Amino acid sequence: MIWVKGESLGKGELVGMTQTEPLLAHTSNCVYCAARPLGVCGALGDGEAFRELRDSRRAVRILDAGLPIYRQGDPSGDLFNLVTGWVVQYQDLEDGRRQILRFLVPGALFGYEPTGVKGMCHGAEALTNASLCVVPAARMTELRHRHPAFNERFVWMLERDSHLAFDHMMSLGQRDARERVAHLLLELAVRSTGRLPAARGEVFKIPLNQPLIAEATGLTSIHVNRMLRKLREDDILDFHHGRLTVFDPERLVELAGVSEAMLALWSRASQPMDEALSA
Amino acid sequence: MIWVKGESLGKGELVGMTQTEPLLAHTSNCVYCAARPLGVCGALGDGEAFRELRDSRRAVRILDAGLPIYRQGDPSGDLFNLVTGWVVQYQDLEDGRRQILRFLVPGALFGYEPTGVKGMCHGAEALTNASLCVVPAARMTELRHRHPAFNERFVWMLERDSHLAFDHMMSLGQRDARERVAHLLLELAVRSTGRLPAARGEVFKIPLNQPLIAEATGLTSIHVNRMLRKLREDDILDFHHGRLTVFDPERLVELAGVSEAMLALWSRASQPMDEALSA
DNA sequence: CGCAGTTTTGAAAATCTTCAATCTTGGTGG
DNA sequence: CCACCAAGATTGAAGATTTTCAAAACTGCG
Numbered sequence: 001m002i003w004v005k006g007e008s009l010g011k012g013e014l015v016g017m018t019q020t021e022p023l024l025a026h027t028s029n030c031v032y033c034a035a036r037p038l039g040v041c042g043a044l045g046d047g048e049a050f051r052e053l054r055d056s057r058r059a060v061r062i063l064d065a066g067l068p069i070y071r072q073g074d075p076s077g078d079l080f081n082l083v084t085g086w087v088v089q090y091q092d093l094e095d096g097r098r099q100i101l102r103f104l105v106p107g108a109l110f111g112y113e114p115t116g117v118k119g120m121c122h123g124a125e126a127l128t129n130a131s132l133c134v135v136p137a138a139r140m141t142e143l144r145h146r147h148p149a150f151n152e153r154f155v156w157m158l159e160r161d162s163h164l165a166f167d168h169m170m171s172l173g174q175r176d177a178r179e180r181v182a183h184l185l186l187e188l189a190v191r192s193t194g195r196l197p198a199a200r201g202e203v204f205k206i207p208l209n210q211p212l213i214a215e216a217t218g219l220t221s222i223h224v225n226r227m228l229r230k231l232r233e234d235d236i237l238d239f240h241h242g243r244l245t246v247f248d249p250e251r252l253v254e255l256a257g258v259s260e261a262m263l264a265l266w267s268r269a270s271q272p273m274d275e276a277l278s279a
Numbered sequence: 280m281i282w283v284k285g286e287s288l289g290k291g292e293l294v295g296m297t298q299t300e301p302l303l304a305h306t307s308n309c310v311y312c313a314a315r316p317l318g319v320c321g322a323l324g325d326g327e328a329f330r331e332l333r334d335s336r337r338a339v340r341i342l343d344a345g346l347p348i349y350r351q352g353d354p355s356g357d358l359f360n361l362v363t364g365w366v367v368q369y370q371d372l373e374d375g376r377r378q379i380l381r382f383l384v385p386g387a388l389f390g391y392e393p394t395g396v397k398g399m400c401h402g403a404e405a406l407t408n409a410s411l412c413v414v415p416a417a418r419m420t421e422l423r424h425r426h427p428a429f430n431e432r433f434v435w436m437l438e439r440d441s442h443l444a445f446d447h448m449m450s451l452g453q454r455d456a457r458e459r460v461a462h463l464l465l466e467l468a469v470r471s472t473g474r475l476p477a478a479r480g481e482v483f484k485i486p487l488n489q490p491l492i493a494e495a496t497g498l499t500s501i502h503v504n505r506m507l508r509k510l511r512e513d514d515i516l517d518f519h520h521g522r523l524t525v526f527d528p529e530r531l532v533e534l535a536g537v538s539e540a541m542l543a544l545w546s547r548a549s550q551p552m553d554e555a556l557s558a
Numbered sequence: 559c560g561c562a563g564t565t566t567t568g569a570a571a572a573t574c575t576t577c578a579a580t581c582t583t584g585g586t587g588g
Numbered sequence: 589c590c591a592c593c594a595a596g597a598t599t600g601a602a603g604a605t606t607t608t609c610a611a612a613a614c615t616g617c618g
Binding site for chain 1: 573574575576577583584
């Protein structure tokens, strides 16, 4: 197994792969995601195309928390499939303001840009220790052409991401600070575990701090702090040091203003059936 | 030619089509978009697949300004290709708050939902008199399968829309009120004409009023009014009654904080080459 | 000319940010 | 085991931005 320091990509380590080599997990496991089988996974299904895709990976990257995966402006060309850990995608303005576009959990495919755009319009970095498969964009396109069911899965994923973005626009534009924070935490709890909080006092591991919540919600971290206190005083939830405790699931869902459809998209209940992908 | 009142769809008129019938334009033309050849157009290209698509249209709908195309919660199943006029897509919260997700100009394809989601997660209505082609979603999927280049065009469009959404998230989360208003007006000017304002005093027709700008930017219409006044006092632009006059193109672009890449996506400079679609 | 939709203005109140500290927490090394 | 450090969390007070409420003026169209 060949290890290469990914110079231009920060200190992440690049692992050369052959088809038969097992994927190397990060030595210190990510506590924020349950153990999953390593390899290309998640949104892309597990049919014939999935196996081809797995064998197409150019490399596997193992990253420490905080390391960049790519930066805004970097040349595009590779897609990434997140295997373990969390990733954040953000966009910067010239003057330093930063908006977090979304948080990714294991299974996500990311790093695509519309053809014709020269460089990446946004950046991505590991939020926790993470491992991801690198697949050349051209290879992904070719795979989509040869496997219609895989192509549909890809299109479904783009459409779902578009809905997640719409939902974030609702938050940023219409919800007040308290609702935005509640909404974000609920979303991440559901997306990372695949289900709604049910029991009072249920705990979720979410690898954020207050400045990150602030960058995602368009607030200052000071104000996020006050909203978290209010949510605690209102007996709805408590969040600190990466631990979300949900005191009142019902009021949280109500406050976050989440629709049934959105809940389904978060909890993958609506993902296309996997048998469709074996074709 | 058969005219059918689209009862459940508001007062829009539904025009039954055969392959050879010409499309009927709205009697009162939309002043906000230049005359274009009628028929399926725009983002979907003009190759072989385009011709098949044109012949696949289930109907053509001619709508007066203000009429709904579909409402949040309506069953999904049809896609729409906007031929003439402007359309707005929005999402409502239970308590009546509304966020405008995006404005569509001729050529847009809209109305898709991730498979598995039962009803529409958002609504759409005509902003001006408009005409659009109705294409069954299943037909679109089938066309994508048979025409790889068409499929790529579709994927490109989804990826571009995702970038537009990211850009709006930047606005809603990071830009202040004045920047948001400036950014929105510039975006619509560029997207509707395909080019940047160049000359001082150039005029663009944009069919919005202050409440609509407010719903798109997450502000109150009162505050939008004040920001428009400030932009006028700062000698950057003037907007009222659907007329945008750009006094200082350079400062407007600067204020809006638009990247080169975004400008390219707005002005379709980066659209995949059409010859790729003739395959 | 009059009406409806749109734009404009003022003043007070709420929300959110800024600035400037202080306090906690978890991890490190002695 | 404890002292210490750095990152993260918390607080107060002042100030800026944005909203709310209430009303008036303007515009284009019939």
